Amino acid sequence: MAEPREVAQRLLLRRASAPRFHEGPQLRRRPRLAAGEPGDGAHELARRRRASVRPRRGVAPERRDVERVVGGRDEMERPAHERRLHDRPAPERARQGVAPERLQPRPERHVRRGHPLRLERGHALDRPGRTQACAAEEQLPEQERPVQLPERQDAHAAYAIRMAVRVRFAPSPTGMLHIGGVRTAVFNWLFARGEGGEFKLRIENTDTSREVAEAVEQIQESLRWLGLDWDGEHTFQLDRMDDCRDVATRLLEEGKAYEDDGAIRFRMPDTGTTAWDDVVRDRVEFPNEQLEDVVLVRSDGRPTYNFASPMEDVWDGITHVIRGDDHVSNTPKQINLIRAVGAEPPEYAHVPSVLGTDGKKLSKRHGAVSVEEFRADGYVPPALLNFLALLGWAPDGETTIMSPDELVARFSLERVQSSPAAFDFQKLDWMNGVYLRALPVDEYAHALVLHLGERGYDWDAELVRKAAPLVQEKIEKLSDFPAFAGFLFGDVSLDGHSLDSNVIAEAERALGAVEPFTAESIEQALRGLADRLGLKPREAFQPIRIAVTGSKVSPGLFESLELLGRERALERLSAARS
RNA sequence: GCCCCCAUCGACUAGCGGCCCAGGUCGCCACCCUUUCAAGGUGGUAGCGCGGGUUCGAAUCCCGCUGGGGGCACCA
Numbered sequence: 311m312a313e314p315r316e317v318a319q320r321l322l323l324r325r326a327s328a329p330r331f332h333e334g335p336q337l338r339r340r341p342r343l344a345a346g347e348p349g350d351g352a353h354e355l356a357r358r359r360r361a362s363v364r365p366r367r368g369v370a371p372e373r374r375d376v377e378r379v380v381g382g383r384d385e386m387e388r389p390a391h392e393r394r395l396h397d398r399p400a401p402e403r404a405r406q407g408v409a410p411e412r413l414q415p416r417p418e419r420h421v422r423r424g425h426p427l428r429l430e431r432g433h434a435l436d437r438p439g440r441t442q443a444c445a446a447e448e449q450l451p452e453q454e455r456p457v458q459l460p461e462r463q464d465a466h467a468a469y470a471i472r473m474a475v476r477v478r479f480a481p482s483p484t485g486m487l488h489i490g491g492v493r494t495a496v497f498n499w500l501f502a503r504g505e506g507g508e509f510k511l512r513i514e515n516t517d518t519s520r521e522v523a524e525a526v527e528q529i530q531e532s533l534r535w536l537g538l539d540w541d542g543e544h545t546f547q548l549d550r551m552d553d554c555r556d557v558a559t560r561l562l563e564e565g566k567a568y569e570d571d572g573a574i575r576f577r578m579p580d581t582g583t584t585a586w587d588d589v590v591r592d593r594v595e596f597p598n599e600q601l602e603d604v605v606l607v608r609s610d611g612r613p614t615y616n617f618a619s620p621m622e623d624v625w626d627g628i629t630h631v632i633r634g635d636d637h638v639s640n641t642p643k644q645i646n647l648i649r650a651v652g653a654e655p656p657e658y659a660h661v662p663s664v665l666g667t668d669g670k671k672l673s674k675r676h677g678a679v680s681v682e683e684f685r686a687d688g689y690v691p692p693a694l695l696n697f698l699a700l701l702g703w704a705p706d707g708e709t710t711i712m713s714p715d716e717l718v719a720r721f722s723l724e725r726v727q728s729s730p731a732a733f734d735f736q737k738l739d740w741m742n743g744v745y746l747r748a749l750p751v752d753e754y755a756h757a758l759v760l761h762l763g764e765r766g767y768d769w770d771a772e773l774v775r776k777a778a779p780l781v782q783e784k785i786e787k788l789s790d791f792p793a794f795a796g797f798l799f800g801d802v803s804l805d806g807h808s809l810d811s812n813v814i815a816e817a818e819r820a821l822g823a824v825e826p827f828t829a830e831s832i833e834q835a836l837r838g839l840a841d842r843l844g845l846k847p848r849e850a851f852q853p854i855r856i857a858v859t860g861s862k863v864s865p866g867l868f869e870s871l872e873l874l875g876r877e878r879a880l881e882r883l884s885a886a887r888s
Numbered sequence: 889g890c891c892c893c894c895a896u897c898g899a900c901u902a903g904c905g906g907c908c909c910a911g912g913u914c915g916c917c918a919c920c921c922u923u924u925c926a927a928g929g930u931g932g933u934a935g936c937g938c939g940g941g942u943u944c945g946a947a948u949c950c951c952g953c954u955g956g957g958g959g960c961a962c963c964a
Contacts, residue, residue: 482964517963547964573962591893600891600960608962615964639892639959660893662957667899669956700900700913707902710913727901729894730957737900737914747927784926794925836923851923863925 475507476629479533479540480547480619482514483525486680487532489698489733490634490664490672496698497661498632499538500721510626511544516615518548532681536691537714545626547618554613554621557651558606566650572609576617576647578602584642589630589659589723596642604643620644624653632723635660659723662702662730672733688761688788689738693745697738702727711744743786751779761788769799776873780865795865798873802860804886809853811887816843817854818883827876829868836868857886 479495481487487495502509511533515521530544558574561567567576578601585595606617613621623631623644638660645655666676678684684694692714700710705720712720746754755778759771777795785794820835821827840850855867858879864870871879 480964484964514964520963571962575962594892596892602960605962610962612962614962619964634958635893636958637964640964662894665957671957697900702900704901704912706912708912710900727894731901732899734899734914740914743927781926783928786926833923840923847923849923855924859924861924865925867923 474629475502475505476510476627477502477507477632478510478512478623478626478628479538480512480514480633481529482517482520483522483529484520485522485525486682487529488672489679489681489684492532492536492681493664493698493701494632494634494661495533495538496536496695497659497703497721497723497726499540500699500718501630501632501723503718504721507629508541509538510542510628511540512547512622512626513544514547514615514619516547516613516618518612528682532685535685536681536695545622547615547622550618550622550625551611551613553625554618555607555611557621558613558617561606561650567606568603570603570605573605574607575603576606576643576650578604578643578646584645586641586645586655586658588638589632589657590662590726591635591638591660591728594638594641596639598642598646601643601646604647606647616640616643617647620648620655621651623656624648624651628656630657630659630723632659632661635662659726661726662728664701665730665732667732667734669732676733677735686765686789688790689742690745690749690757690788693742694738696745697741701733702731711741739786746786746788747782749782751782754778754782758788758791762791765789767792767799773798773873777865780869780873784865794863797859797861797864798870802858802882804856804860807856807860809857809886813839813843813845813850813853814857814883814887817857818880818887821871821876821879821883824876827872829866829872832871833868853886854883858882 477498479498481491481495499509501507511530513526513529515526526544533540558567561576562569562574565577567574569575579598582598583595584598584601585593588594604616605614607613622628641658641660648655664672666672668676672679678687681694695714696710696712696717699712699717699721703721703726705712705722705725709720746757749757755775758778759774762769762774774791777791777798781791781795785791816839817836820839821832824831824835836851836854837847840847843850851867852862855864856862858864858867858874859870874882
């Protein structure tokens with residue numbers, strides 16, 4: 311019978327055994343924003359400059375009046391290229407740069423039946439109606455004519471034809487990579503790879519005070535281990551401080567921002583709404599009057615996240631921002647900022663958070679939460695990846711086991727769930743077991759040796775290798791090995807077990823005579839012994855098992871005995887008698 | 889407190905108005921296999937949060953409620 315083990319085996323074999331560590335093709339560098347280089351909109355802006363300082367959102371009770379006065383601007387004509395994009399119906403725009411879904415769902419049972427794992431190219435599946443519900447033209451906030459940014463015009467040109475997708479994963483280096491964050495990274499990576507696009511790694515270290523040394527290396531190590539390769543060098547948000555400040559200065563000059571206590575704040579539009587068609591959440595709208603004037607640059611001169619991040623998205627030519635849904639309320643602010651700077655916002659996809667089994671946000675008390683911990687616990691990358699991908703996404707109602715390649719091939723952003731998902735450790739364990747069992751024995755043995763080495767066990771690698779086949783079917787995590795097969799490497803304790811000393815004595819005698827000392831002949835001898843004593847196999851074997859392994863649960867008795875060797879086996883038996 | 893979002897078995901999900909007295913997977917239970925434990929096989933358990941609509945027909949559309957989540961920083 312073709313069983314999941316074989317299934318998973320095929321899945322694994324389709325993939326090179328080593329994770330892809332390469333850094334990907336080097337990107338052609340995009341010219342950076344030539345800051346302080348206002349386009350033809352500058353005059354308009356100057357003309358429309360508003361009172362330079364205004365109270366913060368929600369602070370002044372009389373603010374309504376102020377808004378009335380300030381807010382009543384007339385709508386400007388937009389530049390041609392921009393209109394082109396804006397005037398296209400939203401759903402169509404949402405599809406730009408996204409290849410149609412190319413794959414037919416393939417029921418898993420085909421795999422079970424042992425059919426070759428091949429994804430069929432079929433006609434494009436129609437997209438789910440999500441975005442279609444939002445056909446209404448996006449209501450633009452009233453806004454001044456933006457300053458032109460030449461590089462974004464290039465991007466627009468590409469957009470209009472068919473833009474390759476470019477996404478980014480942007481963790482802040484404040485510690486180990488949280489599994490929820492990694493899931494976001496997984497979605498980004500899956501999407502980018504599936505679309506033949508690029509996946510960039512950006513370190514958002516604007517808040518230097520919280521930066522943790524080592525974290526940057528740690529993050530990269532975790533991603534690499536999981537097999538998430540990024541394109542080009544990773545970048546640091548801090549490196550663009552100067553560019554950000556330049557833009558802020560220009561925004562200041564244009565009256566789009568103002569100073570406030572030494573900081574620079576961006577003036578959000580007062581009326582209208584800011585909206586976008588979120589790939590996972592559909593239409594999202596925010597009344598502009600709710601938007602706070604965000605701080606762009608702190609009084610100490612450092613740009614804030616809400617400023618630096620969208621600017622970098624623009625400079626990097628990010629087409630799709632896929633991030634946690636805790637960012638939704640930042641999005642309208644960032645969209646306004648991006649437009650103020652004359653650029654076109656990317657597509658947004660806000661993925662739901664990951665909860666613990668109790669429905670609360672996943673945290674330490676639920677168990678492992680960082681990639682490092684999962685690694686140390688003996689989970690294997692493709693299993694974790696498979697599991698993470700299925701957290702909030704499913705290709706269909708049937709398929710669960712998918713290799714990294716298959717995940718890439720089948721992933722689609724539109725199918726990610728909009729409600730949060732609970733992290734089920736039991737299911738992860740099961741899935742890890744599936745992948746572990748699917749490994750060719752030698753690879754399995756290798757993984758075991760590596761894992762034990764990492765965990766600080768200095769056990770004989772050769773013996774570990776020999777023990778590997780005995781445990782492969784039986785443990786779900788590599789870290790289960792010591793408890794399960796540790797008796798091969800060290801002394802055992804018989805505390806709490808009372809043994810039938812008669813059986814032990816008989817076994818001692820029988821094993822002393824077995825020749826050769828192999829599983830096969832040991833089995834013969836012990837079965838004969840059971841017969842002689844008139845015992846059922848389990849009745850006879852269990853005391854021996856305990857004497858030899860110190861546990862009621864162990865790998866196969868005969869194989870274990872063989873590996874232990876006659877001498878040590880006899881020692882343990884005689885020790886058990888006294 | 890204010891704003892926003894979400895809601896199918898215990899968990900992850902399929903479902904896009906009739907194919908659904910709701911399908912798959914994990915878990916759980918039983919049986920089979922069996923030297924223990926697993927693995928594997930077979931069968932089973934369990935769900936559309938509640939209340940109103942719309943419709944010939946609703947898990948699917950609308951409204952309200954309830955429950956859960958997220959956001960409201962010179963954090964990211």
